[in-house]
Amino acid sequence: METITMSQAAQFVDQKVTINAWVTNKRSSGKIAFLQLRDGSAYFQGVVLKSDVSEEVFDTAKSLHQESSVRLVGTVQADNRSTLGFELLVEDIELLGASEDYPITPKEHGTDFLMDHRHLWLRSSKQHAIMQVRNEIIRATYEFMNNNGFIKVDPPILTGSSPEGTTELFHTKYFDEDAFLSQSGQLYLEAAAMAFGKVFSFGPTFRAEKSKTRRHLIEFWMMEPEMAFVEHAESLEVQEKYVAYVVRNVIDNCEIALKTLGRDVELLEKYTKTPYPRIEYTDAITLLNENGFDDIQWGDDFGSPHETFIASQYEQPIFILHYPKDIKPFYMKENPNDPRTVLCADMIAPEGYGEIIGGSERIADYEKIMTNIEKYGLDPEAYAWYSDLSKYGPVPHSGFGIGLERAVAWLTGIEHIRETAPFPRLLNRLYP
Structure with missing residues (x-):
């Protein structure tokens, strides 16, 4: 199983891969979690289906905070709704580094604050x-x-x-x-x-x-x-x-x-x-x-x-x-x-x-x-x-x-x- 960057996704459609990334945002329900991810080369969505993964993996997906770093295993799928054109159907998640209270949230911030950060x-x-x-x-x-x-x-x-x-x-x-x-x-x-x-x-x-x-x-x-x-x-x-x-x-x-x-x-x-x-x-x-x-x-x-x-x-x-x-x-x-x-x-x-x-x-x-x-x-x-x-x-x-x-x-x-x-x-x- 190959470790790839998100920008290489087109070469690995329908293949199982490993991707190292940071979580920029997430939303989840009782049955599915959507992880917005980045790895420095591109932005990407990871989809975690509760029915397809262990309870531990799904709990990890739901608990991730903004800018947590993760190692994901999953299958690359074509997705026309994605800017990149692909997404990852996640099978496993390893938390590499936690992130708590990340200062730059999706809300609006002033220029001085952003420049300080x-x-x-x-x-x-x-x-x-x-x-x-x-x-x-x-x-x-x-x-x-x-x-x-x-x-x-x-x-x-x-x-x-x-x-x-x-x-x-x-x-x-x-x-x-x-x-x-x-x-x-x-x-x-x-x-x-x-x-x-x-x-x-x-x-x-x-x-x-x-x-x-x-x-x-x-x-x-x-x-x-x-x-x-x-x-x-x-x-x-x-x-x-x-x-x-x-x-x-x-x-x-x-x-x-x-x-x-x-x-x-x-x-x-x-x-x-x-x-x-x-x-x-x-x-x-x-x-x-x-x-x-x-x-x-x-x-x-x-x-x-x-x-x-x-x-x-x-x-x-x-x-x-x-x-x-x-x-x-x-x-x-x-x-x-x-x-x-x-x-x-x-x-x-x-x-x-x-x-x-x-x-x-x-x-x-x-x-x-x-x-x-x-x-x-x-x-x-x-x-x-x-x-x-x-x-x-x-x-x-x-x-x-x-x-x-x-x-x-x-x-x-x-x-x-x-x-x-x-x-x-x-x-x-x-x-x-």
């Missing part, structure tokens, strides 16, 4: 579904990058400088030197791209930004590719193909999770169609001004309401191109068609989820890099290694970064980014 809240069906989508985005990302000739490079988390200046950084001591938690691995990836051609990283980054919005975390995961011999227009094509690929895989491989979350799959299907629309920053400002947004003018960065309105004009993610150079980092290449702007783009997600990708073509000219380092008030010695990249065989190169948690929020359709990380770090939350 995040270590338990992860067990719920909705949180389980969100983490499944997160995992699929990660899996599909590695697959896309591997299939397109990228090599993974891991930049350091402790750095001596910042790619975007020294604001919003977590400071620490590195023996007798100052160090910071990384807010991006980009500069290191540019160096790696000069060695390997196409590289990407996927790891944690940190922003000491005192923001409480639903779009911000203090610690989050970034996927950042860098590509040598790639100019801005080609980079945009890579970005949209990557996003469409990820959405396609989430639709194809997370059917039950998306159903649990009530996500509109037909809407997600629209996001798999490329190319995505593009709009110039200047035209986006005009669009906003013509529609009652008098709080923004050329040279300003977009806020959440602005991005939401611009995205609402389209049915797909949209690229906003060529932002003013004064609001962008020092490493972005000047736009030859408008020297006030740089060759960059932000990809704005539909449905009010805001920016999910930021990217640009990087400067490959030593004199311009040095001029910008001085202009932005950065320490030339701290960036000496980076400026070397534009001295020794510089080439056109581009890259971008996508925040994993924002992508998860968008594709799952959840309102707040705090539910997209297993243990989110927020402005006022370091527990659990």
